[in-house]
Amino acid sequence: MTTVSAPRIEHHREPFGIGESRPRLSWTLSDAPEGWHQARYAVTVIRPGAEETFEVASAEQVLVPWPSRPLGSRERVGVRVAVQGADGVWSAAGPETRVETGLLRAEDWTARPVGADLDEDPESDARRATLVRRGFRVDGEVADARLYASAHGLCEAEVNGRRVGSDTLSPGWTVYRSRLRYYTYDVTDLLAEGENAIGAWLGDGWYRGRLGWRGGTRNIFGSNLSFLGQLEITYTDGRRQTVASDATWRATLSPILRSGIYDGEDYDARREIPDWSTGSFDDSGWLPVSVRARDPRTLVAPTGPPVRITEEVSPVAVLTSPSGARILDFGQNLVGRIRIRVSGPSGATVSLRTAEVLQDGELYTRPLRSARSTDHYTLAGRPEGEEWEPRFTFHGFRYAEVSGWPGDLDADAATGALTARVLHTDLERTGWFACSDPLVEQLHRNVVWGMRGNFVDIPTDCPQRDERVGWTGDIQVFGPTAATLFDVAGMLTGWLRDVEAEQLSDGTVPWFVPVIPTHKVWSPIRPGAAWGDVATLLPWTLYRRFGDAGVLDAQFDSARRWVDKVESVAGADRVWDEGFQLGDWLDPAAPPQDPGAGRTDRHLVATAYFARSARAVADMAGVLGLDAEAAHYGSLADEVTAAFRAAYVRPDGTMTSDAQTAYALAIVFDLLPDEKHRATAGARLAALVRGAGNRIATGFVGTPLVCDALTLTGHADTAYDLLLERECPSWLYQVVQGATTVWERWDALRPDGTVNPGTMTSFNHYALGAVADWLHRSVAGLAPAEPGYRRIRFAPRPGGGLTRASARQRTPYGEAAISWELHGDELAVDVVVPVGTTAELDLPGAAVEQLGHGAHTRSVRLPL
Structure with missing residues (x-):
């Protein structure tokens, strides 16, 4: 049944x-x-x-x-x-x-943002965090109670001394002027008849803390810290009571002396206020709050899960550096913060300074740039010991230098006194991959860890230095991989609303969202290929992977306006050959301080993306039943494709930019005139890969496409050679060098153990890990053939000496799976097709077979 x-x-x-x-x-x-x-x-x-x-x-x-x-x-x-x-x-x-x-109408809100009115320098990083509270009385049996909460800044609420919820860094980072997220909490079990209290910790977060590089900017979204809370109590007799943040609340300074996303948190436990969020506390000595403004029409419920602590990691070693510093090695580059359990005298201060790498045995912090990335905890001196973890910051790190530890660090670390707590948006895992090569499996693990660390409320570029912003190009190229590994539909649908909110009236899409002030290279906002194309290609990716036409409907106007903008910039000849472009960013041939100066003509990249985005908008219109728009943008895509061929494809099928990225774009974006030109381009691409010794010669744009381009043109063997190369630059070079996440630069760590001297040297960037999607689709052989995996394509392409591979995908219809093994020249394949879907099985040397739901086993002899 x-x-x-x-x-x-x-x-x-x-x-x-x-x-x-x-x-x-x-x-x-x-x-x-x-x-x-x-x-x-x-x-x-x-x-x-x-x-x-x-x-x-x-x-x-x-x-x-x-x-x-x-x-x-x-x-x-x-x-x-x-x-x-x-x-x-x-x-x-x-x-x-x-x-x-939740609260669906603006008129449902009676709460207003409230916070302390302190005389502080708004440009200081040392502004104190605050607490706000209010006591109230419960005078009957409670049926249920809900707290609807948000903040200017970050908040953690308490009711009667107990933490509300399991989320952290809430309400996250949105385009605050347009969209401020609120969360709903069930606090029924936290209330008791009689005197009660509600309170909240507040921290700077993204709202008013320092953001951006080269010193950054403070107070980008506002200079106040405020809590917005509406507690609604329903009694068993039907009565309702609302306790909303208003002028009756009180405020004071918290034990958090300093808190910043980049810089870490300083906490003085001697300044803690016992029982401050309980009903018995006397707050008469606290300050009256200031009531701030917030249009309730901007309050939105979340579309995806919040950030949570999802894992704990213990140190694998306690090191002593040549200078005598004590350093914890957690064995994994991760994103989170360190919880300590410590005993010591009052006033003693423990410092935790984090970094991703060591150099010459010492903690190496230069890649962090101006991010302090340090936490300080000053002990209260409690005889029973103390436990602490920062609230309103996070770090990207593998190593932590510990100073001021009042005990035996080696023994304490071994017994769990210092634990790394991993945090990220609590996404559901949906995709798994395995194969016979342990280095490739480690590469896949690195991609997963890199994605986890960079999905902290928004899709960021890196989690450790003075940046951590939502670069649009990074997620555009990584979107298919992200949508394979995790259920990102809700989170990225929400972030795309922010993309549209930041989009200029002329259709220009910013380089990163939310927008923050930066130095002159990135301001003012201007159109850029691959980055601006997130407005078209990410919605299309979400539709293809999750079957959600709703995201196309919601984002169609944003996507259309982006293509219209590029059309106006490119002009009548349809070639986008003007303006600033990042090109094939971080091509390894580019100079360390000019990452956009790669081998591929930047304007070839721009025109290729123009064609791809115009086609995507036409396809979106077709799904939505917008016939006129489908025809218009389809014709535009044809015109741009023809212009691309005329400008960048030679008559013999080679490209004017004789570079791997140029061929990969032309092949994967279907920009070549016919199969003859496609075959020529594929052969030349394979020759270029072999000529480079199978080492990487592509950047952010080309790397996600090159293995697909080779596979599509019959050169899967060369794609495997590229995948399995171990010399720098290559994916497995990073693995052999001990990487546990994907790096920003192919040679972030050089063969001699020194760190790349460029000022952009992150050891946790997911963009170049986009090859993981190819591992699932081509190596294991599991891909969507129709949106949402309504139809599945099983098409493994064994090679590279691998003897087995497998993938599992939790599709919207249930789990699909494939595993294959080679026994000599015999390929044995097992697949699982979820109920409600069909599949095509395309094995080398065999006719394509149509499958219904259920488990299927096949065996074929590989062609010689």
Whole structure:
């Protein structure tokens, strides 16, 4: 009998406090007999005292429309699904999913931002963090209670001395003037009859802290720290009580002396205020709060999960440097912060200084630039010991230099007194890969760790130095890999709303989102290929991987306006050959201090992306049923493609820029006139790769495409040679050098153990790890053939001496999987096709086979 999962609500892992009044529903099916197909579904919506069932004749099971009346603010419903097969037999109803909305209307908000009014230098990094609180009385039995909370800055709320929620760095980083995220918390169990209190820690975060390189800028979004909180209590007798942040709240300085995203946190435990967030506390000595402004129309519920602590890592070694410094090695370049458990005298201060690498045995901090990346904890001297972890900062590090430790550091580290706490947006893992080569498996692990460390509320470029911003080009090229490894649909859909909010009225897309002031090279905002194309290509990626046409609808105007802008810049000849471009950024041939000066003509790159984005907008319009727009942008794409060929493709099929990235773009973006030119381009690309000794000769633009371009043109053997090369520059060079994340530069660490002298030398950048998507699609052989994996393509291409490979993908329809092994010239393949999908199996030397759901095993002899 076919069984149905509990329905998924939009892209939420936890459909609690959601912002959609008509959320779409998805479910997976299992245990269906061979040949079974869904013909109808029935959605039951359970409201208090009422239950409605809606039957729909449809085979759809992913993001189907909400069938009932719209949900209101604070509404709670249950949802379950049953399905009927073509045989007319209904399944049993699946498990129920509980759904709760947040505050959907601006008029639902009575809370206002409140905070301390301190006489401080707004340009100082030493501004004190603050606490705010309010006492209140509960005078009956509580049925339930919800806290809706946000902040100017970062906040952590407490009720009666207990932490609210498990998220951190909330409310995250959005384009604050347009969108300030709030979170919903169930605080029912934290209340008690009688005197109660609510309070919040506040920190600078991205809102008013220092951001940007070359000294950075403070107060970009505002100079105040404020808490916005609305506690709503429902009693068992039906009464409602609201405790909202307003002028009745009180404020004071917190034990956090200094806190910054780049610089770390200084905390003095002697200044702690016992029981400050409990109902028994007397706050008469605290300051009255100032009430600040916030348009409630800008408050938005999250579309993806929050940042959380997801893992703990213990030190693998305690080192002593040549200078005598004590350094913890956590064995993994990670993003997070260190929790300490320590005993010592009052006033003793422990310092934790972090970095990604050592040089000459010492902590090497030059790549951090001006980021202090140091935490200080001053002990209160409690006999029972103390535990502390920073609240409002994070670091990218493998190593931590510890000074001022009052105990035996070696023994204490071995017993868990110093633990790295890994944080990132709490995304659901969806893609796994394995193979017979341990170095390739380590490369894949490095990509995963790099993505985790750079998905900290927004997709960032790096997590350690004085930057950490949402570079649009990085996620544009890495989007397919991100969407393979994790369910990024909700998070990136929200971030794309910020992209549109920052997009200029003329259609220009910034280099990074949210926008911050930077030095003159990056300001004012101006159009740039590959980076601005995030407006077109990332929505298309999300549609292809998650089957969500809604993201196309939401972003179509933004995408269209970007292409219109490029059209106006390129002019009538359709060749984008003017203006500043980053080109094939960080091509290893580029000078260390001029990373855009690679081998490939920057304007070839720009025109290729113009053609690709115009085609993407035409495709988006086609999905949305916008026939006129589909025709217009399709014609534009044809014109740009023709212009690209005329300007950059020679009659013999070679390129005017005889560089790997030029050929990869022309092949993968389908810009060549015919198969003859395509074959010539593929052969020349393969020759260039071999001529470079199979070492990397591409940057951010070419690297995600080069293995695909080789594979598409019949040179998979050369793609494997490129993948498996160990000399610098190469993917496996980094692995052999001990990398545990993907580097920004191919030679970030040089063969002699010294760090690249360039001022941009991050050891945790995900862009060049985009090859992982090729590992899944071509090495293991699992790819979407239709949006959302409604149809799956299994097409492994063994090579490189690998004897086995496998991939698993948690698709919107359920888990798909492939594993293959070579036994001499015999290829044995096992695949799993989820219910609700079909698949094509394309094995070397065999006819393409169509598969239905279920497990399938095949064996073929490889052609000689």
